[in-house]
Amino acid sequence: xxxxxxxxxxxxxxxxxxxxxxxxxxxxxxxxxxxxxxxxxxxxxxxxxxxxxxxxxxxxxxxxxxxxxxxxxxxxxxxxxxxxxxxxxxxxxxx
Amino acid sequence: xxxxxxxxxxxxxxxxxxxxxxxxxxxxxxxxxxxxxxxxxxxxxxxxxxxxxxxxxxxxxxxxxxxxxxxxxxxxxxxxxxxxxxxxxxxxxxxxxxxxxxxxxxxxxxxxxxxxxxxxxxxxxxxxxxxxxxxxxxxxxxxxxxxxxxxxxxxxxxxxxxxxxxxxxxxxxxxxxxxxxxxxxxxxxxxxxxxxxxxxxxxxxxxxxxxxxxxxxxxxxxxxxxxxxxxxxxxxxxxxxxxxxxxxxxxxxxxxxxxxxxxxxxxxxxxxxxxxxxxxxxxxxxxxxxxxxxxxxxxxxxxxxxxxxxxxxxxxxxxxxxxxxxxxxxxxxxxxxxxxxxxxxxxxxxxxxxxxxxxxxxxxxxxxxxxxxxxxxxxxxxxxxxxxxxxxxxxxxxxxxxxxxxxxxxxxxxxxxxxxxxxxxxxxxxxxxxxxxxxxxxxxxxxxxxxxxxxxxxxxxxxxxxxxxxxxxxxxxxxxxxxx
Numbered sequence: 297x298x299x300x301x302x303x304x305x306x307x308x309x310x311x312x313x314x315x316x317x318x319x320x321x322x323x324x325x326x327x328x329x330x331x332x333x334x335x336x337x338x339x340x341x342x343x344x345x346x347x348x349x350x351x352x353x354x355x356x357x358x359x360x361x362x363x364x365x366x367x368x369x370x371x372x373x374x375x376x377x378x379x380x381x382x383x384x385x386x387x388x389x390x391x
Numbered sequence: 392x393x394x395x396x397x398x399x400x401x402x403x404x405x406x407x408x409x410x411x412x413x414x415x416x417x418x419x420x421x422x423x424x425x426x427x428x429x430x431x432x433x434x435x436x437x438x439x440x441x442x443x444x445x446x447x448x449x450x451x452x453x454x455x456x457x458x459x460x461x462x463x464x465x466x467x468x469x470x471x472x473x474x475x476x477x478x479x480x481x482x483x484x485x486x487x488x489x490x491x492x493x494x495x496x497x498x499x500x501x502x503x504x505x506x507x508x509x510x511x512x513x514x515x516x517x518x519x520x521x522x523x524x525x526x527x528x529x530x531x532x533x534x535x536x537x538x539x540x541x542x543x544x545x546x547x548x549x550x551x552x553x554x555x556x557x558x559x560x561x562x563x564x565x566x567x568x569x570x571x572x573x574x575x576x577x578x579x580x581x582x583x584x585x586x587x588x589x590x591x592x593x594x595x596x597x598x599x600x601x602x603x604x605x606x607x608x609x610x611x612x613x614x615x616x617x618x619x620x621x622x623x624x625x626x627x628x629x630x631x632x633x634x635x636x637x638x639x640x641x642x643x644x645x646x647x648x649x650x651x652x653x654x655x656x657x658x659x660x661x662x663x664x665x666x667x668x669x670x671x672x673x674x675x676x677x678x679x680x681x682x683x684x685x686x687x688x689x690x691x692x693x694x695x696x697x698x699x700x701x702x703x704x705x706x707x708x709x710x711x712x713x714x715x716x717x718x719x720x721x722x723x724x725x726x727x728x729x730x731x732x733x734x735x736x737x738x739x740x741x742x743x744x745x746x747x748x749x750x751x752x753x754x755x756x757x758x759x760x761x762x763x764x765x766x767x768x769x770x771x772x773x774x775x776x777x778x779x780x781x782x783x784x785x786x787x788x789x790x791x792x793x794x795x796x797x798x799x800x801x802x803x804x805x806x807x808x809x810x811x812x813x814x815x816x817x818x819x820x821x822x823x824x825x826x827x828x829x830x831x832x833x834x835x836x837x838x839x840x841x842x843x844x845x846x847x848x849x850x851x852x853x854x855x856x857x858x859x860x861x862x863x864x865x866x867x868x869x870x871x872x873x874x875x
Contacts, residue, residue: 299751303751304747307747307750307751307754308747310750310754311706311734311746311747311750312710312713312727312730312731312734313731313734313735313738313743313746313747314731314732314734314735315735323743323744323747326744326805327744327747327748327751329804329805329806330698330744330748330805330806330809333694333695333698333806333809334695334698334699334761335695336691336692336695337692337695337696337699337764337765337768338764339692340689340692340768340771342764342767342768342771345767345768345770345771346767346770347763347766347767347769347770348766348767348769348770348773349766350597350627351583351584351597351773351821351822352583352584352627352629352822356626357623357626359623366490368490371488371490372490372716372717374488375486375487375488375490375716375717375718376716376717377714377715377717377718377719377720378720384715384716386715386726386729387722387723387724387725387726387728387729388725389725389726
């Protein structure tokens, strides 16, 4: 199987990472060599194997639904890339 | 008394407790040496001023009951530290200041540890040479222009160069053990669920574990005892009875059964590593343990399995970096354009490559062929271990298929870089504990490590085996301070 340019562009769309033509070509090459390496897995028959979804055999724990306010709103907003004291700001989404 | 920074953690603790040294003297010694060692590029963020204040505070009202009394410790920059910049080695987080503390670092501060700084690492811990960091390469103190391993490369370099008494790293596919092996230091990856993942920048959540890195096994035991804890904030944290790893450390491993897996004799492995492994087997026998040949038949499939599972989880974990609430943002003409530009400019090449692999294997039409298939093979790999653990107590292998390589040597070929983790990845896939200890030098004088893999939650046993081997090996690192 080979990953072509069209596929690379489709994946980059899904991953929300823009790639230019030159980068897309390089990525296609890299991905092909990585998937060539991954194809080895097809040697194994796994029809009757249960997938391993979690290594830690724990049940999810429940907790009380409590409000724990630490009043860190300002500190959190300080990390915001757009300077605004009250909200996170993004480009306009509604016309 | 020897130079403060040459001392092991246990020696420093003893000297502080007996009042031969103050926390301030120790802290200043490491800061002074770090100031002279900028060339190694181990620190992303220095916390020196604050560390000095805290050391003074400790000395005013010392509490010698603590396990790390006034000990300065630098940590990998993947652990969130409240109020101190945490970058994960990425441009996308270059200005991020967490409002909370990771559980493992909190455990260290609770026992008297003092934050010395945040250590360089591969971007989002994706790499085996520390060359993917946005903050530049780290030099291995073993030799100029030599990689320190990765992803915990700043950590391994800092311990080997005596810039911190011990440190903590994280290990998703070998990121503690491989850099430990490359720098002649000790690195332990605990059982999945031993150390809380809360507050660690996530890479692959079903594989990530934090663990100690140190100059010797005793120090690793001290630090593991501090950081390993049950934590409600991590849904995969496991509540089991933890040993007092340091107190219970013993070099008596008589009667222990150690497995030697034939599949780890890979093609093209240098003779030096084969010989080192054989020497390790002899040492184990001398310690009174029994050596048994075993087979882990699916070993060859571990690396390809890892390169589906880890990128898949990473692509999902890294979806949060969108330039909205924190981190780097590149402006765009609309929201989607902003996301795409932010992620394109904010992530480095290796991280983008892995996000793309992960997105692809999880995408519609490919999920069963790749992701589900990999999860099934992961089951087979785990069963291999389950089976041999009916016969043996632990497994001995080399840590890496080579010693440290030159900066730039493997950056053009991702697959050859991935092969570095061939001996360490199966351990993460099966969720087991593993420790790398320095075991010898190759013809260039570069360190080589041996790995001991244990049963789940049997950290005490691999520490004991490592401890008794360490005595026999009597390893001496050759570091000339060339960078000073």
